[in-house]
Amino acid sequence: MTTRVVIHFTGEDLDDVLAFSRIKADVKKMMREGHELIIIHGGEIQFDRALKKRNWDAAKHTPPETLALRDETILELTKNFVSKLSDDLVPALALAAKDLGMVQIAASGDEPPHIVKVKAELLVAHLQKKVVPVISPLVRDGDGRSRMMTSEVIAAKLSAALGADMLIYVSETPKILGEGKPLEKLSEADAAEKNIIVPEAARAAWQSLREGTKQAFITTLSGMEKILLQSQPAPTELILMESI
Numbered sequence: 001m002t003t004r005v006v007i008h009f010t011g012e013d014l015d016d017v018l019a020f021s022r023i024k025a026d027v028k029k030m031m032r033e034g035h036e037l038i039i040i041h042g043g044e045i046q047f048d049r050a051l052k053k054r055n056w057d058a059a060k061h062t063p064p065e066t067l068a069l070r071d072e073t074i075l076e077l078t079k080n081f082v083s084k085l086s087d088d089l090v091p092a093l094a095l096a097a098k099d100l101g102m103v104q105i106a107a108s109g110d111e112p113p114h115i116v117k118v119k120a121e122l123l124v125a126h127l128q129k130k131v132v133p134v135i136s137p138l139v140r141d142g143d144g145r146s147r148m149m150t151s152e153v154i155a156a157k158l159s160a161a162l163g164a165d166m167l168i169y170v171s172e173t174p175k176i177l178g179e180g181k182p183l184e185k186l187s188e189a190d191a192a193e194k195n196i197i198v199p200e201a202a203r204a205a206w207q208s209l210r211e212g213t214k215q216a217f218i219t220t221l222s223g224m225e226k227i228l229l230q231s232q233p234a235p236t237e238l239i240l241m242e243s244i
Contacts, residue, residue, distance in 0.1 A: 004036040004127070005166045005228065006159035006213075008152060008201070011045040013170060013221070014081060022221060027132065028090050030228050036127045038162065039134045040097075040155040041081065043074040043148075071138060071146055078136040085132065092132040097154050098140040105149065107141040113149055120161035156204035160211035167208055167216040169201040170224050176202060182219075182235035205238040 013019050030037055050073045051057075056066070078094045085092040097103035102122050107113035126133050135158070137151035152169065159167040176183050176198055183196075188206045191198050205216035216238040217227060223234030 002034050002036055003165045003228075004038075004162060005030070005168060006038045006040065006155055006162065006164045007224070008155040008167075008169045009039065009041045010171060011042040011047075011077070013172070014041060014043075014077060015045055016172075019172065019221060020084070024084055024088055024090075026221075026225060026229065027085060028088050031090055031130070031132065033229070035228060037132045038123060038127070038158060038164075039081075039132060040151055040158065041077065041134070041136065042151040043077050043136065046077050047073045047148075067146060070148060074136045074138055074148065078134055082134050085134070090132060091130060092134050093126055094136075095133050096136045096138040097149065098138050098146065102135075103139050103149075103154060103157065105139050105141055105147070107147065113139060113141060113147055115149075115153065115157045118157050118161040120158070123158070123162060150200065150204075152199075152201040152204045156201075156208035156213070157211075159213045159216075160208045163212045163214070165214050166227070167205055167213045168224055168227065169205065169216075169218045170221055171201075171218065172220055176218060176236045184233070184235045185237045185239050187239045187241055202238055206240065209238065209240050 009023065013023065027037060047070050050069055075096065082092040082094040100122055102119050103115055104117040105113040106116045123133050137149050137154050139147050139149045141147055156167060176186055176196065186196065201218055209216055217223065217234065218236050218238065219227070219234050226232040226234040
């Protein structure tokens, strides 16, 4: 049975040579097993490096210069990811969230943008052709300005719009701990009751579950492999109901 999966990788994941090679191999295996994959990635670390390489201080350079460098850096990361997948004979397509109005946002002044509409049908057409969309977090506001939105939120909204079977946030650093160990499952209510600190990805995942995603996880690369390639459980699954 085909499983539709939205996977989020951080910029750090894609910056690590060994992790990147492993990700490529995993994507190829997952496609071979019939999964439909949509990949969203961050890129903050790559943008910071590009600034340092030019000895730029983002606060001291004009917005057009800084924003142009940001877009160039993030889009290059997406294209490089797709190129490496293509080298392994995995059909993939480089996209930005702003392409063809796929993710539409509203923004006011300097306030963070928020998503108001997602055109999931644009991705479904690619999935039906067995193509892996690789999506950068670049969006466009109502004034036509390019913005970089939180990639974890974009992943959650796309997953919900697609009615994805799984939303998986991959991070090699354990993000949700209980007594020093990754928690197997966590609900929003339990997190609040037990004062568990959770990353933004967890909050985005809970909202995504409410809006149509069937399962959501924050896990390591090994955890992703267990879930998708070995059909085994791995921590941490985000759930809506309170754990028993």
